[in-house]
Amino acid sequence: MSRTRSVAGSALGIHRRSVLAATGAVALSAGVGHALRPSDSQAATNTAATEAHGSVLASSRQAPAAPLAPYTKGTTLASVAAPRGSAGYRRLGDGPGWERVVRAELAAPRSGRAGRRTALAAFVQLTDLHIIDAQHPLRLEYLRSADAHAWRPQEALTVQGAIALVERINALRGAPVTGSPLHFAMTTGDNTDNNARSELEWFLTVMSGGRITPNSGDPRHYEGVQNSGLKLYWQPDAAVRDADKQLGFPHLDGFLRAAIREVRSPGLNLPWYSTVGNHDSLPLGCYASHGDSYLTELAIGGKKLMSLPAAEAKKLQDAIKNATDPRGVRYADFLRAHARNMRSVTPDEKRAPFTPAEYLKAHLDPAHRGLGPVGHGYSSANLDAGTQYYAFRIADDVLGISLDTTDPGGHYEGSVGTAQLRWLEKTLRLNKDAYAVIFSHHTSKTMRNTRPDPARPDERRHNGQEVLALLGRHRNVLAWVNGHIHRNAITPHTGPGGRSFWEISTASHVDHPQLARVIEIADNKDGTLSLFTTLVESSAPHRTDFADLSQTGLAALYRELSYNAPGGSTGLGGDPEDRNTELLLKKS
Template identity: 75%
Template sequence: MSRTRSVASTQPAVHRRTVLATAGAAAASAGIGYALRPTDSQAATATTGAAEAPVARTVHQAAAPAEAPLAPYTRGTTVASIAAPRTSSGYRRLGDGPGWSRKVRSDLAAPKSGRAGRRTSLAAFVQFTDLHLMDSQHPARLEYLRSTDVHAWRPQEALTVPGAISLVERVNALRGGPVTGAPLQFAMTTGDNTDNNSHTELDWFLTVMSGGRITPNSGDPRHYEGVQNSGLNQYWQPDSTTRDNDKRLGFPHLKGYLAAAIREVNSPGLNIPWYSTVGNHDSLPLGCFGHGDSWLAEYAVGGKKLMSLPASEAKKLQDTIRKASDPQGHHFRDFLKAHARSMRSVTPDERRAPYTARDYLKAHLDPAYRGVGPVGHGYSTANLDAGTQYYSFRIADDVIGISLDTTDPGGHYQGSIGAAQLRWLDRTLRENKDSFAVVFSHHTSDSMDNLRRDPAHPGERRYGGADVVALLASHSNVLAWVNGHIHRNVITAHAAPDGRSFWEISTASHIDFPHLARIIELVDNKDGTISVFTTLVESAAPHRTDFTDLSQTGLAALYRELAYNAPGSSNKLGGGAVDRNTELVLKKG
């Protein structure tokens, strides 16, 4: 039987965690999970003004599995095994490597003995982040910056779709939380779901998550048109025998690779509800330029593409982007016009057009992308009416989730939030003080230093990561802030002087090796402490690749291996042992 309760009500909350903790644990052990499916009318009536975001209000029971999951388990997680090199030099082939053990972190509270026998489950869910589903043939891409920064283009970029599908397959095969066995209640994507803010990519992302067939191609439907069949030595030319710069490093000649990379694939879609959080690459063209320049919008769908640039000129453009001195892209527009004679012809495609925040919301609400739900994947028509991309939802009887929009419409890839959203966050936490809270965003606290004003709200102040940390630390019910953006596993303890504390959990991307998602489990240790368990998972693709296997699964495996070998890639993105598989202990507020 479902329960309905207002998350935004000014009346005392009826879901008292001191009363329901035992009941929630019993429900979890019986195979019952909770997923939220907000309706338009509920979301609309939960707002108080145009600047407010909707709050979902209905809790539904998920169907119990046929068999109770076994706990604990390690198979299919990085506790059991992680992709690791099995050759020692040159292009390194991958195979099964030893797993990462679980580390207990006591930065915020001392773990008490016997807690494993006492603990009860509060919630269990999965985090995806930085999928960067990529139209690798898009005219606006900045591949030519590779002449000054080798990491500006990656050899694996044409395979983001089969790689993401394989991650969905992994989650579908999991037997609940690996520590508690509790059913996984939902998956949350914490932004940069797409790469170039392109309609093609948005369709691919929503189909990967909700299920269906995808042809990861644009432009000419018959063949690939991009840097990987350009004949330019600075890019891996897989189908050619040309000894390009990457082949000199050992990258293989794979005849038929490009045809396979743009071939139709099929996603089963997640078998659990999923929610969406927006990132800078979802909001801004190329993740850094504001909307509004009509010439750039036309260039995105047009028939010309710049593929090469001298290193000195590439360095100037890259510095301009990094310094955020061209947030609206006007310099970028003039730069492209100046290099028009160096561009190559490609097939125009209107589907590559940049999408707006309103387009993003409408696509999530489209019944074609519903999957197993919820409708809108957290967003609602109230978001459309208010022009917002933040919301809250009920994870379980005793836990609320809050999804923030940390992108800055003024431009640049770093983040911040507006004053209206900060007030809404504070109010939502206060009105749900009897529920534990998990906050989701794209940006980390350290990457929220872009205080550029929103052109649509020039009088509104923007707030950075330190302000958000201070606000969250002022509420004793906040357990965790879960985010991405930096493409690296980092777990940070935040403690306030009065003893209030929470964990910030940043997870590596699924575009750069090691290609991870994270399972997060919340438990009450029944001793005055809470534990947050984090367990990383890879995609379902095998660690070993076979260069003759260009099937959907074979491409997903190759995606990982190419990313491992990508020139300029970092071996630090997996983080240290204390940032991977962990038990994070904190005092119960």
């Protein structure tokens, strides 16, 4: 049976890892860990903060008793939504769980470790929530004429689906393997979909708690592609025989009215941190068009393009994929050329794009504090420096580092600037006595965009291979946790001198199979560490009821619609070794 060590079991004072206090906010979960005063939540984004020494700026709290047995209820170890039938629109039901796979590429498993191990930390990763304002005038739904998956039938239900994921995390009694209390949750980017203020407000309220009306424009009814009468999109309330209904999608009277009805999120019952993604930083997730008055006016204005011939859609999609228009100049020209084809909608200033500074201020707003920390990792230091990266202490022995891998020069792939790379190196070096978990939005393979930052044109940008090389030089790095690819994938990396770590990429919550991941770090007391990864679905029932358009019923539909979305990939769940795992490492 596992033994759980309290991360807050000793008196605080001068500590060999006291430098961690200078590197950001400290996690707190249900009375576990260390709670910083609000004024102490300062991100380490400069040399002075990173090099600070002294006593830990935190007070110890008594850890509650934790269950000391595996806890699988509500996880994919117990059950996973599975399709019924073999063709057409497939309903979901309860399916068998996914077993845990032991991965020994980086260290050999030793017998008896389950009885020796102690827990160092446990947390939840959410990624690619893509909270969508489905009626936003600048959405690219019309690309569906060239690519079926460019628009998803479930997009009006992202808020309901995200709330159900919060409810699932709140219901977990502890970490599935060690029974440790969960310390915090981290969102690894693409929290919003279209860099819209409406989406940012909804995301922050989902995470911290409160009431949300997932509607913009006309407060009385939905105005968008799903009541447009266009057969290109699923028209749930209408009698029209659209392309999706021909594939078996249902007719659901009242669906759109229910989709924009007020809902309530309980907010996470543990602290949460935020990492930025390209859809949070860039309009449409790809254009460096902040400040373009024409695009801003379209975003908040009363015109929306809903259809486009397939050939023109393919041309625009190729330009986005190949990054031939990173500033969005030709995209603006394209919209001007199609102004006559736009339909009238209700203007709404809440749909305006937000800047990086506004993103930070929204996180720092006391209205969105929830269980904290203040700023959810970000701080006034980030505002002053114009940065979106920081470090924070997870436990006495574990440091968290959140990177900003978005490229302000445009395109959906990422990179980091020289200043951030140097900060990362220094933070790891100064905290060499602590294990480190790195968080980012992009994966190592999707950091290939080294286009200059318009605000720092002389600063070099660095790709994923350079970040891998840096991490591989530090023995204390355990894992690089990220998202972006909407797919479960776990990759071992080995640096010089045998230094090794795991890259853990988790599927999105907008595309099937709509998952989050619990990650546990344990010391096996035999010269090895184990990182346990366990996937969880939302709290929504696997079986849907087309007559149930309640908040819970819509969350269940969100999952089922995503499974059936035309053009969607069937491999995003990954292979068994990318799902529920034990990842072994040699202790440094």
